[in-house]
Amino acid sequence: MKWHHVQENWSAFYEAILDKWDDADEAELDEIDGDQRAFVAYIAELTDQDPREAREEIREWLIGEIPADVVMDPTHDNHSIALSSKFVPEGEDEYDDDARFGDDTAG
Template identity: 80%
Template structure:
């Protein structure tokens, strides 16, 4: 993925960021607001690593898949969902409809879209 995906959907990446860098605080993420330089500087501060090491970790992290609940590509939904299964909690089905976001069939398409 590219940094602009992260920046445009910053809050949606909090879980993935906190999983990768558990020393980061959500309040700090709010202040960083998708600024890559500020994020690298903050990670260097909380982890005690050099910024060059953090940038390399960030490059590796960005080489991974975008979580499916952040950005979906209708042409590849099932593939994206399967790849993002690492972000789904143990015992959950990545293909299951998530009732917290409503039922897709609750409001049938009446052609007004």
């Protein structure tokens, strides 16, 4: 992922940040508010590293997956549903709810 994904959806990354750096503090993350330089400085201080080392650690962290709540939007969902159509049996609509997954209401 790219930094702009993190910056645009900063609070959605809190869980991933806290998973990677368990000593991180949500109040501090609130203040950083997606500012990359501030985040590098914060991680450097938190981990007692040189900023270059912290920047490299963050770069490695960015190789990971984008959290699901960041990519869950109607545009992305509809695109994913359309792509999944190759796995749906012929005659079934990929946009239909499937009661087996609890999507349907009894009616």
